[in-house]
Amino acid sequence: MTTHPQPRPLPLSLSPFRPAEDGPLLHTWVKTPVELMTWAGPSFTWPLDDAQLAAYAAEPGRHTWTAVSPGNHRIGHVSVAGTRLGRVLIAPEQRALGLGRALVSQVVGLCFGELGLPEISLGVWAHNTAAIRIYESLGFRTEQILEDVEEVDGALWTAHQMRLTAPTR
Template sequence: MTLPHPISLLPYRPTEDAPLLRTWVTTRTELITWAGPAFSWPLDDAQLAAYAADPGRHIWTAVSPGNHRVGHVSVSGTRLGRVLIAPEARDQGLGRALVSQAVELCFGELALPEITLGVWAHNTAALRIYEKLGFRTEEILEGVEEVDGVPWTAVQMRLTAPDR
């Protein structure tokens, strides 16, 4: 499939990528939207260093032509997560390109049998991307997180590797 915006996924480099990543997550709500309760606000270098040091996690930075860093994604086990597009690069189709590239790496290089993920039910743009790429809802977890007094519902999704 040809996507409208070519991007590449490069290994995450904490020294160069962490400061930029922090500028993309500017509020507690954005942090929870991006990473659930895994990090505490404010996001800092120590948390990102521990995240990057996790030996079971593959982390990539999405780069567009011209070497512009436009996104971030990681995989831990079979769990795709931490999907984020730079604020200035949003609404350009890069989310789909980023997730497509990550899926290719997961099923190709990492040889995963499946990919799972969780997404907030109110994040309809992300849900549409995942559904268009073939992810299917497995479970809906009502009110698993409360943000500013509002309960958030999580949608658990799965995509099985194509037959080889």
């Protein structure tokens, strides 16, 4: 029987999202209306601008973070509003390296630890299979599928509503 080494967790830290400093980077990561819809759903309008990012970061009850790798490279973004995880984004040049899973895993730990949330919910587009795989690998389960809820570039998009309950103590 062959055993495979467990992958090492990728080091990253969460820094509070600062629209003036981190917003310009988001502009370079979200380059089209379709990318904006994929990242944030219909809550922002194209083109994404600084005023929208400032208002988003200032929403009461919303926690927003920039993911930072060793060497202080900003490589991602994530937020939590109430019990809703969202706006997960990894820099395009950093994708497919396991950073998305590392980021979500860290935020889940923070939500159930420091924030004391009883559960975490999220929505993800059905065609975003890489994200769905990450969420499922961390224990999220689809509770509802919303068929054809958004029209984007003439195509109807379906959303998965997923949930993860805090571990029992």
